[in-house]
Amino acid sequence: MSQQFSQTSASTSTTPGGSPRRVAVVLFNLGGPDAPEAVRPFLFNLFADPAIIRLPNPFRFLIASLISGRRAKPAGEIYAQLGGKSPLLENTVAQAAALESALGADPATAGAQTKVFIAMRYWxxxxxxxxxxxxxxxxxxxxxLPLYPQFSTTTTASSAKAWAEAANTVGLAAPTKLLCCYPTQAGFIDATADLIRPLYEAAKAHGKPRVLFSAHGLPKKVVASGDPYQWQCERTAESIAAALGIDDLDWINCYQSRVGPMEWIGPSTDAEIRRAGQDGVPILVVPMAFVSEHSETLVEIEVEYRHLAGQAGVPHFTRVPTVGVHPGFIDGLAALVRQTVAGKAAVCSQKGDRICPSNFSGCPQARP
Structure with a gap:
């Protein structure tokens, strides 16, 4: 993937301190339908992505047409609960504004101009x-800068590929760097822990709480092919649990949003909710791979999983909000941008070089 991006060249216009004078930060996100009539084409764009349906055309086109047609009605009913559209764009716009403000207020970037843009993948x-x-x-x-903290070939890599193609089409030749992942970045982890703590304390009135760190799932075969997403999600869960500093914390990482007949990574969030009901413990569901509210948090977790918890006998259910524009998270993103600007690599992680074990061939950085 690093071959898609060029490193900063000697011809780049810089400030007296050596930094670029004008930086464009592009936030990657999934996107979502902005009206009821956009649901089906949004779904088609999703399933027509070769990173999602890994078949050649015309088979992928035919399958995307079939799935989007079948799922348009139930998906439309989900978005109807959100006013007929996804709130993801508005939430991402708020994050972009907060990040631009944080970068503009940094005295270290004096003399430089930074503007934040948004590029959605499917709408x-x-x-x-x-x-x-x-x-x-x-x-x-x-x-x-992807708003996917954990790298996956189905999210960040897909968005980066689409960006490289678009930049080539419009003739955008500026040097480009990709921040590939930040699964344990301090701002992200601490902001999440900060949102959990008061809700955990409230849940203690109903017994010893169990924390479910829930992420969007993937088919097992994607992970088996070398995708590091599950490994990074596990590191995120471990880091948040440690940051909470709660003695003998009961927690588990799990996966939601399964679709289709393939076997997916687990355990599933719904199975863990049922287990909590059997154990009679209150639960907090933490969307550890989502940083913006959208259908998977506001409907799947808040509505569907809350209903499931009631049926399963869970004594208390709490959905923890996404980090959104939490100052700690935004400051963390700003730190990642500054680090990426200052670095020499075209593709970098939260610590600069590769964080994935060498067996993950899907990692965008070279193996050590």
Missing amino acids: HPMSAETAARVKAYDPDLVVL
Whole structure:
């Protein structure tokens, strides 16, 4: 993947301190339908992605058409509970504004100008639209920052590929760097722990709480092919549990949003909710791989899993909010941007070099 991006060249316009004068930060996110009539084309774009349906065309096109047609009605009913559209864009816009403000207030970037853009993968504004806006901004450096803390070939890699194609199409030639992952970045971890603590204390009135760190699942075969997503999710869960500092904390990481007949990684969140009911313990569901509220948090967790918990006999259910614009999270993102700008690598992790074990071939960084 690093071959898709170029390192900062000697011709880059810089401040007296050596930093680029004009930086474009592009936030990657999934996207979501902005109206009821957008549900089906949004689903088609999702399932037509070769990173999601790993078949050649015309088979992928046919399957995407079939699935989007079948899922349009139930998906539309989900978005109807959210006012007929996904709130993801509005939430991402708020994060972009907060990040731009944090970067602009940093005295270390004096003399430099930073603007934050949004590129959604499956609905507007998509990479083609955003790449044109970034080109008009005429940056000296582009930093690609996914709002997926854990790297996956199905999310960050897919978005990076779409961006590279869009940038090439519009003639955006500015040096570009990708921040590939930040599963244990301190700002992200501490912000999540900060949101959990008061809710955990409230849940203690109903027994000893169990914390379910829930992430979007993946088919097992994707992970078996070398995708590091599950490994990174496990590191996220461990880090948040440690940051909470609660003695003898009862916690587990699990996975939600399974679709289709394939076997997915586990344990599943719904199975863990049923187990909590059998054990008679209150639960907190923490969306550890989602940083913005959308259908998977506001409907799947808040509505569907809450209902399941009631049926399963769970004495108390709490959905922990996503980090959103929590100051700690935004400051963490700003630190990642500054680190990426200052670094020399075209693809970097939260600590610069590779964090994944060498057996994960899907990691975008070279093996040690």
